[in-house]
Amino acid sequence: MKDNHSQHISQQFNAELEEIRNHLLAMGGLVEKQVNDAVTALVQADSGLAEQVRDGDRLTNQMERDIDEECVRILARRQPAASDLRLIISISKSVIDLERIGDEATKIAKRAILLSEEGESPRGYVEVRHIGEQVRKMVQEALDAFARFDVDLALSVAQYDKTVDREYKTALRELVTYMMEDPRSISRVLNVIWALRSLERIGDHARNIAELVIYLVRGTDVRHIGLEKMKQEVEGRPAS
Amino acid sequence: MKDNHSQHISQQFNAELEEIRNHLLAMGGLVEKQVNDAVTALVQADSGLAEQVRDGDRLTNQMERDIDEECVRILARRQPAASDLRLIISISKSVIDLERIGDEATKIAKRAILLSEEGESPRGYVEVRHIGEQVRKMVQEALDAFARFDVDLALSVAQYDKTVDREYKTALRELVTYMMEDPRSISRVLNVIWALRSLERIGDHARNIAELVIYLVRGTDVRHIGLEKMKQEVEGRPAS
Numbered sequence: 001m002k003d004n005h006s007q008h009i010s011q012q013f014n015a016e017l018e019e020i021r022n023h024l025l026a027m028g029g030l031v032e033k034q035v036n037d038a039v040t041a042l043v044q045a046d047s048g049l050a051e052q053v054r055d056g057d058r059l060t061n062q063m064e065r066d067i068d069e070e071c072v073r074i075l076a077r078r079q080p081a082a083s084d085l086r087l088i089i090s091i092s093k094s095v096i097d098l099e100r101i102g103d104e105a106t107k108i109a110k111r112a113i114l115l116s117e118e119g120e121s122p123r124g125y126v127e128v129r130h131i132g133e134q135v136r137k138m139v140q141e142a143l144d145a146f147a148r149f150d151v152d153l154a155l156s157v158a159q160y161d162k163t164v165d166r167e168y169k170t171a172l173r174e175l176v177t178y179m180m181e182d183p184r185s186i187s188r189v190l191n192v193i194w195a196l197r198s199l200e201r202i203g204d205h206a207r208n209i210a211e212l213v214i215y216l217v218r219g220t221d222v223r224h225i226g227l228e229k230m231k232q233e234v235e236g237r238p239a240s
Numbered sequence: 241m242k243d244n245h246s247q248h249i250s251q252q253f254n255a256e257l258e259e260i261r262n263h264l265l266a267m268g269g270l271v272e273k274q275v276n277d278a279v280t281a282l283v284q285a286d287s288g289l290a291e292q293v294r295d296g297d298r299l300t301n302q303m304e305r306d307i308d309e310e311c312v313r314i315l316a317r318r319q320p321a322a323s324d325l326r327l328i329i330s331i332s333k334s335v336i337d338l339e340r341i342g343d344e345a346t347k348i349a350k351r352a353i354l355l356s357e358e359g360e361s362p363r364g365y366v367e368v369r370h371i372g373e374q375v376r377k378m379v380q381e382a383l384d385a386f387a388r389f390d391v392d393l394a395l396s397v398a399q400y401d402k403t404v405d406r407e408y409k410t411a412l413r414e415l416v417t418y419m420m421e422d423p424r425s426i427s428r429v430l431n432v433i434w435a436l437r438s439l440e441r442i443g444d445h446a447r448n449i450a451e452l453v454i455y456l457v458r459g460t461d462v463r464h465i466g467l468e469k470m471k472q473e474v475e476g477r478p479a480s
Binding site for chain 1: 298301304305308309312315316319321322325326329332333336416419420423424426427430437461463464
């Protein structure tokens with residue numbers, strides 16, 4: 001009887017862990033769409049779509065609250081240990097990054113609305129589209145890595161963040177030069193610069209989630225240790 | 241014997257909770273100093289001080305890792321419930337905000353270094369000093385609220401964030417106007433704008449910590465509910 005009972009409890013617990021993980025991935029899917037729509041709204045000057053993104057932020061906020069509550073309930077009732085505990089911790093941290101990605105998507109949407117009011121920026125759309133696609137893919141892959149406990153994919157997301165940072169800086173330099181040549185465009189170009197800044201931040205948050213996947217699977221905190229040591233950690237070689 | 245034993249365990253547990261709370265407050269004191277030094281370095285063009293801030297970021301990162309490890313250890317060994325669990329959750333989230341405040345201070349320090357290389361910005365120092373002092377105080381008071389479980393002080397920090405956001409926007413508008421009048425200053429003025437942006441983000445993080453204090457003390461998640469409802473929550477009146 002007792003064995004049946006604990007087996008039942010354990011099945012229930014596993015189902016709860018599976019459920020909360022699914023909620024995280026659903027929230028991730030939504031914010032990924034928010035990023036995509038915000039970028040589209042900006043480059044296509046679609047203020048209707050931008051307003052949808054802005055209004056959709058409420059839903060991601062609500063999802064964050066719900067997932068947080070689930071985490072607290074599981075911690076209080078199930079008192080998870082080892083990898084179950086790491087799963088709850090990774091989820092409760094990833095959800096913060098997802099919510100901030102949603103915030104940044106909203107900020108981009110607001111810039112899209114301003115641009116549709118003030119008139120288009122003369123430059124920067126190619127860069128927004130390009131970097132936007134890169135960070136959307138980072139978010140997607142960070143979530144895939146979470147879904148499949150895939151540390152190699154997580155590592156490649158973290159590595160890719162460097163590329164995004166580099167391209168962001170190049171784009172910024174070009175836009176600053178352009179503003180100097182055409183000062184009347186400053187206000188409009190700045191809207192694009194703020195959008196690029198948000199995209200760069202989204203890349204950082206995707207990287208954070210990727211690092212949490214490595215923590216979840218390997219039990220090692222790989223933040224701030226540098227990409228080389230992170231690679232050694234993932235590949236199981238000792239750090240030199 | 242058994243009573244003595246559980247009393248001993250409980251005393252030990254309380255000591256652990258006290259210790260981790262002290263570690264959080266120590267980290268908070270350090271990042272508050274980082275914010276203060278970064279602002280001073282920028283307005284006084286002190287690149288030596290800016291370099292100190294930049295190098296000090298390693299210490300805040302290490303403190304974040306250490307506090308995180310303590311949180312996991314307590315969750316795994318002590319299986320806290322109710323207000324003890326909320327304390328651990330609030331600490332593990334506040335530490336993320338503190339680390340990001342440290343990051344933003346580092347970004348301000350890097351702008352100070354750039355400005356000392358490129359030459360001073362013709363405008364914006366008064367605003368950096370003023371908003372810098374406001375957000376430093378927000379960080380300090382959010383930590384005081386955490387130390388004293390003071391929800392009224394936490395509420396006032398959250399409310400104050402609106403003032404900072406408003407002043408940030410005003411400063412930004414003035415600096416954009418200035419850049420249009422003197423395009424050769426764009427690159428230097430942008431350094432100040434990025435610093436102001438970082439200060440505004442620091443205010444957001446201080447507000448997050450204040451919201452966690454309210455969650456810790458009242459057990460209610462007050463994020464995204466608006467200042468009016470937050471006030472009602474703190475004052476114990478039902479939300480209308």
